[in-house]
Amino acid sequence: MAFEYAPAPESRAVVDIRPTYGLFIDGEFRDAADGKVFKTVSPSTEEVLAEVADAGAADVDAAVAAARRAFGPWSALPGAERGKYLYRIARIIQERSRELAVLETLDNGKPIRETRDADLPLVAAHFFYYAGWADKLKHAGFGPEPRPLGVAGQVIPWNFPLLMLAWKIAPALATGNTVVLKPAETTPLSALFFADICRQAGLPKGVVNILTGDGRAGAALVAHEGVDKVAFTGSTAVGKEIARTVAGTRKKVTLELGGKGANIVFDDAPIDQAVEGIVNGIFFNQGQVCCAGSRLLVQESIQDELLDSLKRRLATLRVGDPLDKNTDVGAINSAEQLARITALAETGEAEGAERWSAPCELPDSGYWFAPTLFTGVSQAHTVAREEIFGPVLSVLTFRTPDEAVAKANNTPYGLSAGIWTEKGSRILAVANKLRAGVVWANTFNKFDPTSPFGGYKESGSGREGGRHGLEAYLDV
Template sequence: MFEYAPAPESRSIVSLEPTYGLFIDGSFVEGKGTFKTVNPASEEVLAEVALAAPEDVDRAVAAARRAFGPWSALPGAERAKYLFRIARIIQERSRELAVLESLDNGKPIRESRDVDLPLVAAHFFYYAGWADKLAYAGFGPDPRPLGVAGQVIPWNFPLLMLAWKIAPALAAGNTVVLKPAETTPLSALFFADVCRQADLPPGVVNIITGAGDTGRYLVEHPDVAKVAFTGSTEVGRQIARSVAGTGKKLTLELGGKAANIVFDDAPIDQAVEGIVNGIFFNQGHVCCAGSRLLVQESVAEELLASLKRRMATLRVGDPLDKNTDIGAINSRAQLEKITELSEIGASEGAERWSPPCELPDRGFWFAPTIFTGVTQAHRIAREEIFGPVLSVLTFRTPDEAIEKANNTPYGLSAGIWTDKGSRILAVADKLRAGVVWANTFNKFDPTSPFGGYKESGYGREGGRHGLEAYLA
């Protein structure tokens, strides 16, 4: 294995404020309380952030309602100019944003720099292009915006989830109140500054920070016309119950337990790269992560040997080091959940393996882990771990693979690895998953719709389909 000299990205590129307020009606204002956001790689406090009380949420929603009339009345081409401007500013400031995202979230700088930020800008560019073409999106000749969109996003892709939510909402003529996750508020607050730099009219985008209670109050607010949530299935259920019967439009993008299916004719080395990307990208903090590996029996031994060799080369450590493959787990609570489920996997009889790797003594870390000898009855094969933990199952026939892949309450994504195009189409057609990748994994594009079946939620984000949830 190569020894790599450290290649740290400079922290000085981004200047952190000691305290951050709420972004309401175009300016930062104080909240009723504060909470701390920490760097998961070192546990150092990065900043104090305002905690929004119900009256702060009321103020933000009122600002968005006031802005809705003028914003929705703008010609689509005028709204597009603001979205294009935001996209260009994000590109110009992408290095700052990538460092900030890695500091606050724990993900490797390589991923925030090369995956998250280019996709964030691409979503704003893409939906800017739709803003003056809504009549041709297939939702009627004169589609109308809904009003105020209340949006609640998770901590695994803070800025990318913001782009998925805000870009189509603004293109369609809605205004927004967005709540980022309490462990990763900083890039959303930086985005508020991007909105000011782009001269976005006050009140069109409002950002309120806080924990679950803040999000609940926003979702249940009577003046919110549309709710978009990405996060856990459990919270998604609560939101669906609270919105039922109110007439609010709702999209939910929830958990997953994706099957990555490798057939005996798959190119093994390519499949191994896809498996590694599928479960260890972003420390496995991915709702569509390929956390269940289904391998055809005849190649299981060869594939596992190759996978273990590849895992031994993964570098775990400082997220700001450009050589790092696996960064820090986002929070202590998440680390405890991953640890608990992994211990349950071992106690239920699955065989656990991790490559030798030295974990830093401060921060929240978990070594990349695989479990073999897993059955469908194991909890690690059924529950979403949301960490760098892979469960390996085997199959003999395509029908058995399909049955095992679909044997889950989730239905967000799946992967198929085979040399036969006809097999890809035949198997993909039978998988109950919103997104099926063929001979690749975790590939995202703003033009492609994303979303799930069953307990993975409903509605689609991205593509032309992503506009539908924001139009009447």
């Protein structure tokens, strides 16, 4: 029997959202040079949250110039001194985590349970972790005198706005670089809140600059001659465009792109545990995760038992108000993303796959999509090949470990994979054959700042996180 829970909404009053926000350049907020603005909307209600400055080419020039001026003094600081600033930022993030969690949920649409219990602790942990590296770079294995690159141009996505900011900014500052960061157009508010945290921490002016705007601002930042390092997380299509832009230049680049992760369940796996891992793998953050386990590969002999258990579990997921602490699945980030998910799901049906959606009542306003799975899927189906980036799971079967590996690797992507079995030898044997940047065993979607993350093939190049994440910001 499913328990009935009374609404338990988090208060919006804990965070103060201003009616307008400027660009954060050289330690100050300012209007865009041409005066342009855009509105950021809450995905769960479609209400306008704030009006935000829309950066143009002149603003990119100003931000890069500010970062260049700040680079000399910042990189000259002893590592221990830079580390103090990072520690201070981490502590302020912890102190203001409730505000940030509510803000992220309002602007992004993900459940408060995720922003509060997953995103914010990881954000603080990344700043703490790289603060510890700041005075130990000589011992990181990148040579006796590793040097910072200069100005880092960083472009982040909308699915984990604050966490992706931490992944980019923390190692850049620890290694002595300065930053110009462009958050996604649909989720700018937490980055602008972070700008205020930088001022609260006393970070020198120009070390971190934040430009809000659409893809044109990101393209101008990537192409700017004053940028020494480009870091991008987002779609594979945009990543390819960035690679073409920086080709032949001196710029160092890391790309963390799309994925179509395989979650492999063998016949000896604990079914209940595997079901929880499958749900976390694809329905966490509404499936808007680059490393989501969007392809379920289940051994043929347990397919019926697993799917029955999975459907029972999906029927208990609570879809609705992201600020409600009982909510499991929140809103899709934007109308455009919802339209893409809807179109790909319709394609799956048209191609003959069998669609099943969790029985749930969706809110009248906002952008919503019920947790969905497709069975009868072959490798030729669009839903098995294209990244949907939504709460949609494609189920395929296999008979032998070799067939599972072949199907898992039969994708242009290579970001993540999961293995479910009670045999440690099978975990090691299969993991070594999977062409994926991260392989989870009897779990999924677990992250730690000490662990590197990145992909193969069209899932990108380079690694973020851990000691490996320092290399991308050092001249070695």
